[in-house]
Amino acid sequence: GESVGLHLPTLSVQEGDNSIINCAYSNSASDYFIWYKQESGKGPQFIIDIRSNMDKRQGQRVTVLLNKTVKHLSLQIAATQPGDSAVYFCAENREAGFQKLVFGTGTRLLVSP
């Protein structure tokens, strides 16, 4: 499976810093990727997506970068705020034409004031 148990990788940053969360995906045929934010006790919240024919996409304070050569995805959060503290998941759509997402293991982001 995709999980690694209770010990999620953790990224600790100071408020105002830029955060970079990384994700390695496994299927070179994956055509679509999504980043989700999950706060404790809540469902995943859609942040930003990117198609495989793009390298970069920007949203409000967030940027997703896709490197298909090394099958790597990253989420950059500018001017990180305490409200950004959560677990972040990347998800890949492995079957073109089907909406079947496979989730990564997740990264916990801790933002200190």
Add this chain to the structure above:
Amino acid sequence: SAVISQKPSRDICQRGTSLTIQCQVDSQVTMMFWYRQQPGQSLTLIATANQGSEATYESGFVIDKFPISRPNLTFSTLTVSNMSPEDSSIYLCSAGQGEGYEQYFGPGTRLTVT
């Protein structure tokens, strides 16, 4: 984006019983999905709920254990049957709309089996 609600939000059930979880979307959506999330872990897709036809299950999940209904384009149910403590988990419903494959999630149902 779609707004998704789930009922119940949590439940404690006895071994051997069954629980049906409801998922309601505030707009018509093409596809609905059910996921399981063990505490502190990632999400695993259980099945795709198809309107008007049988659900499509992922490897490791079977209809007898997780029967799913999708009577219309805004509603689905997942039943966890003959529960054991290993079924204790968070069950999440999601809905896909638009050609961008976005999926939006409900708040989840936290199930504890004793």
